[in-house]
Amino acid sequence: MIRYIFRRLGQMLITLILISAAVFMLVRLTGNPEDLLLSPLASEAERLVFRTVWGLDQPIHMQYWKYITGIFHGDFGTSIYWGEPTISIFFERFPATLELATFAITLSTTIGIAIGVLSATHPGGKIDHFGRIFALAGQSLPTFWVGIMLVLLFSVTLGVLPTSGTGGVAHLILPGLTLGWYSMAAFTRLARSSMLDVLDSEYIKMCRVKGLPEHLVVWKHAAKNASLPVLTLFGLQFVHFLSGSLVTETIFAWPGIGRLAVWAVYNRDYPVVQTIVLLMTTAYLVVNLLIDVIYALIDPRIRYD
Amino acid sequence: MKQFFRKVVVSCMTCATFLCLCEAVKAQPKDTLIIGLASLGGERLDYTRPSGGTNRELRRVLARELIEIGPNGEFIPGVAESWKANAGSTVWDLFLRKGVKWHNGDSLTAQDVIFGVDRMKRPEISAGYFTSGLYENLDHVEAINDHQVRYHFKRAFPVFPFFVNVALPVPKKYLQTVGDEVFTNSKPVGMGPFKLVRMVKGGEYEFEAFDGYFGTKPAFKRLILKIMPENSTRIAALKTGEIDIAKDVQGRALTELRSTPGLSITSAPSGTSSHLNFAHLYEKDSPWADVRVRKAVAMAIDRQTIAMTIFAGEASPAIFPECGKCGTFGMPKDLKPWPYDPVAAKALLAEAGYPNGLPGEWDLQTMQSGSAPSQPEVTQAVGSYLAKIGIKTKFQLMEGGAFGAAYRSKKLKGLPVKGSGETNLDVGLKKDVWAARAEAWSMLNDEDTNKLWDEQMKTADVEKRRKLLEDAVRIMVNEARVIPLVEVNTIFGLGKRIKEYKLRQGTLYVTDALENVVFK
Numbered sequence: 061m062i063r064y065i066f067r068r069l070g071q072m073l074i075t076l077i078l079i080s081a082a083v084f085m086l087v088r089l090t091g092n093p094e095d096l097l098l099s100p101l102a103s104e105a106e107r108l109v110f111r112t113v114w115g116l117d118q119p120i121h122m123q124y125w126k127y128i129t130g131i132f133h134g135d136f137g138t139s140i141y142w143g144e145p146t147i148s149i150f151f152e153r154f155p156a157t158l159e160l161a162t163f164a165i166t167l168s169t170t171i172g173i174a175i176g177v178l179s180a181t182h183p184g185g186k187i188d189h190f191g192r193i194f195a196l197a198g199q200s201l202p203t204f205w206v207g208i209m210l211v212l213l214f215s216v217t218l219g220v221l222p223t224s225g226t227g228g229v230a231h232l233i234l235p236g237l238t239l240g241w242y243s244m245a246a247f248t249r250l251a252r253s254s255m256l257d258v259l260d261s262e263y264i265k266m267c268r269v270k271g272l273p274e275h276l277v278v279w280k281h282a283a284k285n286a287s288l289p290v291l292t293l294f295g296l297q298f299v300h301f302l303s304g305s306l307v308t309e310t311i312f313a314w315p316g317i318g319r320l321a322v323w324a325v326y327n328r329d330y331p332v333v334q335t336i337v338l339l340m341t342t343a344y345l346v347v348n349l350l351i352d353v354i355y356a357l358i359d360p361r362i363r364y365d
Numbered sequence: 366m367k368q369f370f371r372k373v374v375v376s377c378m379t380c381a382t383f384l385c386l387c388e389a390v391k392a393q394p395k396d397t398l399i400i401g402l403a404s405l406g407g408e409r410l411d412y413t414r415p416s417g418g419t420n421r422e423l424r425r426v427l428a429r430e431l432i433e434i435g436p437n438g439e440f441i442p443g444v445a446e447s448w449k450a451n452a453g454s455t456v457w458d459l460f461l462r463k464g465v466k467w468h469n470g471d472s473l474t475a476q477d478v479i480f481g482v483d484r485m486k487r488p489e490i491s492a493g494y495f496t497s498g499l500y501e502n503l504d505h506v507e508a509i510n511d512h513q514v515r516y517h518f519k520r521a522f523p524v525f526p527f528f529v530n531v532a533l534p535v536p537k538k539y540l541q542t543v544g545d546e547v548f549t550n551s552k553p554v555g556m557g558p559f560k561l562v563r564m565v566k567g568g569e570y571e572f573e574a575f576d577g578y579f580g581t582k583p584a585f586k587r588l589i590l591k592i593m594p595e596n597s598t599r600i601a602a603l604k605t606g607e608i609d610i611a612k613d614v615q616g617r618a619l620t621e622l623r624s625t626p627g628l629s630i631t632s633a634p635s636g637t638s639s640h641l642n643f644a645h646l647y648e649k650d651s652p653w654a655d656v657r658v659r660k661a662v663a664m665a666i667d668r669q670t671i672a673m674t675i676f677a678g679e680a681s682p683a684i685f686p687e688c689g690k691c692g693t694f695g696m697p698k699d700l701k702p703w704p705y706d707p708v709a710a711k712a713l714l715a716e717a718g719y720p721n722g723l724p725g726e727w728d729l730q731t732m733q734s735g736s737a738p739s740q741p742e743v744t745q746a747v748g749s750y751l752a753k754i755g756i757k758t759k760f761q762l763m764e765g766g767a768f769g770a771a772y773r774s775k776k777l778k779g780l781p782v783k784g785s786g787e788t789n790l791d792v793g794l795k796k797d798v799w800a801a802r803a804e805a806w807s808m809l810n811d812e813d814t815n816k817l818w819d820e821q822m823k824t825a826d827v828e829k830r831r832k833l834l835e836d837a838v839r840i841m842v843n844e845a846r847v848i849p850l851v852e853v854n855t856i857f858g859l860g861k862r863i864k865e866y867k868l869r870q871g872t873l874y875v876t877d878a879l880e881n882v883v884f885k
Contacts, residue, residue: 095766099495106497109488141407144550152566211601223602224593226568313593315567328766 061356065349072345076338080131083337084124084330092116093140093328114140127334136338137331141324146335149320156226157316160308161301163232164240169294172244176251177286180259181278191248198245207238207311224313235312239305243297250293254286261285288359295351296344303340396586398882400875401593401602402612408566411549412557413481413533414494425876426572426588427555429580430530431459431478436869436878438692438790440526444473444534444556444579454521454825459529461512466577467536468554475508480537482506490545498524498794499531521823523830527791558879559588568592581880588879603628603860610866610882611858612875615738619677619856627861632679633868635855636688636788639731639740640798641747641848642781642808657717659845662780663703664710665754666747672851675742679856683849685838686785686798690852691871695792695821695834700842702849710754722755728779729758732768737784743850744782775808782850788871792834793821798847809846861885 094102094110102110111117115126127137136147179191214221214234222231258264259282267277304318317336324332356362406420412428433443446462465473485491486500504517516525536554543552553561558580559572572588591608593599599611600618604625614622614630622628643659645651652658668682682702687693689700714722729751731744741762748758758780763771771777789795798807814837821833841847855873859866865883872878 091764091766092770095770102495103497103501106491106495109491113488143407143409143411149566156565156568208597211598216601216604219605223605223607224595224598225591225607226565310594311598313568313591313595313598315565315592319567319594 061353065353068349068352072342072349075345076341077128079341080128080334080338081124083334084127085120087325087328087330087333088120090325091328093330096327097140127331131338136335139324139329139332141327141329141332146331149332150317150335150339153315153317153320156314157302157304157309157318159226160232160235160239160314160316161298163236164301165243165294165298167236168240168244168247168297169290171240172247173251173290175244176248177255177278177283179248179252180255181274183256188252191252195245195248195252198241198248201241203238203242203305203307204311206241207234207308210234210238211311224311226314235308235314238311239301239308243293243300246293246297247290250290251286254289255282258282258286284358288355291354291358292351295347299340299344299347302343303336394587395884397589398583398585398587398610398879399589399591399608400610400612401591401599401608402875403592403594403596403599405570405590405592408564408570409549410551410553410561411545412553412555413485413535414490422590422874422876423570425874426557426559426590426879427553427561428533428557430533432526432529434790434869434871436867438688438694438870445529448526448529450523450525450825452825454523454525455518457516457518457522457525457529458509459514459516461514462579463512465556465579467539467556468560468575468577469536469539470577471536471538473534473536473556474511475514476511477534477537478514479506479508480540481534482532484535484540485532496531499528502528521825523822523825523827524791524794527789527794558583583879583882584884585882588876590876600858603858606861609860609863610875611860614856614858616677618858619679622858629859629863630856631859631866631868632854632856633870633872634681634688634690635853635873636691636693636790636871637737637784637786637873638683638686638688638852639737639743639782639784639850640683640686641850642777642783643846644775644777644779644781644808646808646846647810652717652719652723655717656844657713658719658723659848661710661713661717661754662751662756663845663848664706664713665756666703666750666848666850667705668702668851669705671743671746675739675746676851676853679854680851681854683852685792685842685849686847687792687795688788688790688852688871691788691790693788693790693792693871695831695838697835697838700838703845707750707754714754719755722757726757726759728761728777729782730761730763730768730771730777730779731782732763732765732784734765734784737853739853740782740784747782747850772808781808787873790871792838793818793830809841811840811846813840 093114093116094107098107098110108117115123118126130137136145138144139146139149142149175187175191175194179188182188211223211234215223221234225231264277264282267281302317304316304321306318306322308314309316309318321333321336324336402422405422408423409420410423410427412424430443431445432448433441435441442462444462444465445459447460448457450457459478461473461475461478467473485496502518502520502522504519506517507515509515516529539554540548548554556579558575558578560575561570562573563571569592570590574582574586593602596613596615596618599608600614600621602608603611603622619630622630641662643653645653648654672678672680672682681690683689684700684702685696687696689696714720729744729748731740734740745760748760751758772781772783785795785798798809817833817837821830824830824833855868857866857875862884863882864885867878867881869878
């Protein structure tokens, strides 16, 4: 297992270097930041100063070398738009994203899995129908519409929740629900189908024949084996939430990574885009590795060596 | 029965948990004003070098300008109480107010002004900010005494009152102690009406009133600027009372706001407008070289209908790509917008040799812009009007940066529709529109207007300069060298607690005149 982990870490490093090069090149294809960040009236001399200050006058391979060597020294660059180190900007916004992502993933897993399991244990029943409609709605309704409808209902009409912003649990409910419903539906569907497969297996029949109470059969013996695909989805969804959701963050004025990334792209703030992509890629790779390790812990049949 | 009770208990507990988490939207304290705005740009706290136009909101809260612009577009005292030029406009004296304090209690002196001028010369400070208007003309600055600064220019510089704010004063002693990093990113010290007390980057900024502020103090002690990018969320927050003023109210939101009891709007001419250019104006064989064809275009567009439909009445037909209602220096008062007369437009085309309209299809390009979100709709409307007189166009929407770069390098074809940003309240400063002599990428390059540009730049006599600018505008309008479309208002939504907020003509900024906010 240890060898496997080290091998994966080596692969991760190569992936990150390739990703950094790809993002570095691609982001520069979108255009020049001076077209957006300088006044249209700026003179050629001012444009030259701008390029010199931000190192954009250097050949591209020199710019990349400076960038990649800087990373190994903990310097991810300075934002052209905000004028601050990109890593500080990232971590100023990250707590808000982490808070929302944690709330949304908790909401979507607890509710989604519960509905999925109950649907599987009551196939064709009322709860199963509800579960399927709930999942269908969650995956079909566009997030921007759901968000605005929730604001109109809970903030404008009922006046019980704030429309937007940060500040406490009350501020988390609407964005958390908006962000979490889509994946909640995915969890419901996956938990249901996975649970149906497991409940149909021989060892579950054996449990029932032996006279185990139904809640033990479902939650102790079946749920554990049915959780493997759900775990994969959990990991991917959580990192997806962590990388920010532009729509939810925009509607609810949530100061997170999603809005930061889009602003950076709009303003061609290369260093910020590069930092966000690199850190989020790292998060994806680490979470994938963790999930693979947890697989082996949950299911002893899985061996990596 | 037992199962039924269990369900009831579970449902009640769920509802109770939800209600505990919820909180009724709290009434805002009387002494706090909360403003919702789509963006604060780069949120840079260094008010001397705003990053992005919207960042200027912070500038107006934390600091004031040396010479400010009054409610009707006139220059009024700011940090400087008066100013005067020598006969040739080559030397300008700025007399600072006495008793102006920085937020840290230090007094503002001439040394702070000079320090600000020197600081803005540093490339890492000025990069990204338009400073050449001042520095290309400035020779040196000197302090005559603690409250008098003298600017020496290499040549006549009649536009000094506008350009003096390119380099605002900064607290020299404080900045030398804490450094640029702290001043720019976390602890700014200005001399404006409010001090920063708390910020959540990308979220909200909270300020408290500065007791030592030299100007008229606003009627509230705390100010919160909330960044709310989504238009509908800002309107919802205005309805619930979470914010008192919503910036950038447009389109349907404007209609919704007007019809909601207790809410209102305040508006003023913003000076932003859009205009149509002729990319092939100087090509001999091009139909656009013929003034009759250009006039036909000018008369084919129903600007009033565009203003009423796309902008719900919060716009007006434009006369020139500058603010026509702001008392802009150099705008002839007798000029009127082009009339809408498609019959006359067709007749002009026929007279020019195109009785069946122009041959071919012409590009009609514009850009997507956050500051002018309706520009694509305006451009499409223009395309429809042109089709009615037989000019076929092909609408092309470009990303802002790409459009700007193509415009500057003169790669655009056909009829580019460009927005004209914040007004400078001086036609002589619209060099991007008409002065190829000063701005290589200006689409207009005519000997007559170039000559007028040169002359006004060295004319110190105010009335003479005004006349020169008026002549230039008349030529451009009468020759239809550029076709002005509509001039858009700045509109802010006002919440239930706000009775009135009178805006300055030509402003784009919600924090521009907070002393004019009147609570009910």
